[in-house]
Amino acid sequence: MTSHAAPSHPSATDEVVDICRDLLRIDTSNTGDNATSAGERVAAEYVAGQLAEVGVAVELRESAPGRTNLVARIPGTDPSRGALLVHGHLDVVPADASEWSVHPFGGELRDGYLWGRGAIDMKDFDAMVLAVVRQWQRTGVRPPRDIVLAFTADEEAGGDYGAHFLVDQHRELFDGCTEAIGEVGGFSYSVSDDLRLYLIETAEKGLDWLRLHAKGRPGHGSMIHDDNAVTALAEAVARVGRHRFPVVLTPTVRTFLEQVSDLLGIEFDPENPEATIAKLGPIASIVGATIRNTANPTRLDAGYKDNVIPGRATATIDCRSLPGQSELLLEQLRQVIGPDIEIEYVHRQPAVETSFDGDLVDAMASALRAEDPGARPVPYMLSGGTDAKAFQRLGIRCFGFAPLRLPADLNFSALFHGIDERVPVDGLQFGVRVLDRFLRGS
CATH class of the missing domain: 3.40.630.10 (Zn peptidases)
Structure with missing residues (x-):
């Protein structure tokens, strides 16, 4: 058989x-x-x-x-x-x-x-x-x-x-x-040998990719030229790159910082959240970008010949807005850039935010703790x-x-x-x- x-x-x-x-x-x-x-x-x-x-x-x-x-x-x-x-x-x-x-x-x-x-x-x-x-x-x-x-x-x-x-x-x-x-x-x-935070994403910043356009008068590169699109764009881009938007603590980020501060035994000052974030080690860069709107220049494009001053210059700015702040970010950026630079949206997608509660969150926490008794789930953006x-x-x-x-x-x-x-x-x-x-x- x-x-x-x-x-x-x-x-x-x-x-x-x-x-x-x-x-x-x-x-x-x-x-x-x-x-x-x-x-x-x-x-x-x-x-x-x-x-x-x-x-x-x-x-x-x-x-x-x-x-x-x-x-x-x-x-x-x-x-x-x-x-x-x-x-x-x-x-x-x-x-x-x-x-x-x-x-x-x-x-x-x-x-x-x-x-x-x-x-x-x-x-x-x-x-x-x-x-x-x-x-x-x-x-x-x-x-x-x-x-x-x-x-x-x-x-x-x-x-x-x-x-x-x-x-x-x-x-x-x-x-x-x-x-x-x-x-x-x-x-x-x-946090320690017997305590690990597990960061559950309940929010993410909005995507506001912008293209900046500067216009000027074309001309010969050997001449004195006061209406140079590249110069105007470069100055605007430099201002954007150096600008820091004001701190805004959303409910998700405030909850995260309060819980982390309590677990780490450090003081959380809502007026100076960056002091707390600086103590978070490898995740400081992720969390640090969630307390304000951000705008980073990423690309530049101008001209077609080395000795020709172009009539147009373009830059791409990677902007990320906090929940509900896309319009505010655009207003703030307009003040930084100035009135003579044209702004065009490349991609615009709204921020995401939900609360850290409900049966699904409970199921996440239960599954994590079953495999890691030292798990402490926390929300983050x-x-x-x-x-x-x-x-x-x-x-x-x-x-x-x-x-x-x-x-x-x-x-x-x-x-x-x-x-x-x-x-x-x-x-x-x-x-x-x-x-x-x-x-x-x-």
Whole structure:
């Protein structure tokens, strides 16, 4: 008599490493220009294959050649409940291999880390989600409510070909979604050996990318010239780059600073929050950008020949506004720039903010504490932006929750868009366990 043993499969905590490595080896660089971007098609097809292998039907939606998005729905046990959207983007910012100590698209496993562009932004979370769903499908687990999975294109360039395209053209795929989780939240900040804060993103600043245009009189570069567009623009850009907007403490940021100050045993002075932020080590740069509007010059363009004074000069300013302050930021910036410079919006997306309460937040806290008894979840505001800006347009309550337990000495914020981006393998596996608990209990 011949016995047939049931086929064995790797656990989600083992499989997540291979899935993340596979994704890191797919170049999905997004330059912001379709002509030079790698596109997300290959990565989306990989994700589709991973889901199809375990019986999950997927919907592929392409906004332009190669700019591919994927959406799938996992049915829950209670169809009367609102669905939970779990979203991650497939694109990454470009990487210059000459600046890295490993190849940015090699998916190298070294020193307990997985290295590669996208390791923490955000192919790690994509891999976590796939690993959990694949394990559920193999073992017959059903979540308590529908879970909608979205793997998007173009997040790194504003999402026009990704999340915003889906919301504008295919919003039926998100029918019933009331809450969402995505990137840049749920990561740890070590206070002591037995206490770690886990920062849950409940807010993110608005995106206000502007283009400044200066006009002048064209002329010969050898002449004295008082109406020079380059000079006028350069002076305006310098004023913007040096300007510091006034401090404004939003409810999210005030709550975060109060809780952190209490836990660290330091005094919190609302009139001087920067004194508290300066003591936060690796996360100081993230938090420091959330107490005021910001405007940073990023690009300059003028002229067509070395000895010709151009009639027009252009600069790009990356502005990020606090919730409810987009119009105020524009007014403040106008005063800094002056009346003779034209302002044009390149991208404008509103800030995101929700409260740190409710059953979903309780489920996050419970899952974190089950895997780390020293966990203390706290709300925070992200200084950058995510696809949450698109999904909030559907009335979805958005959080950043991609759980990672990080080494105390890792400068996590510096890895975003930085060289030698990497994710700790044990942190990745921790994230799978937390995500599994959270999704079962949400």
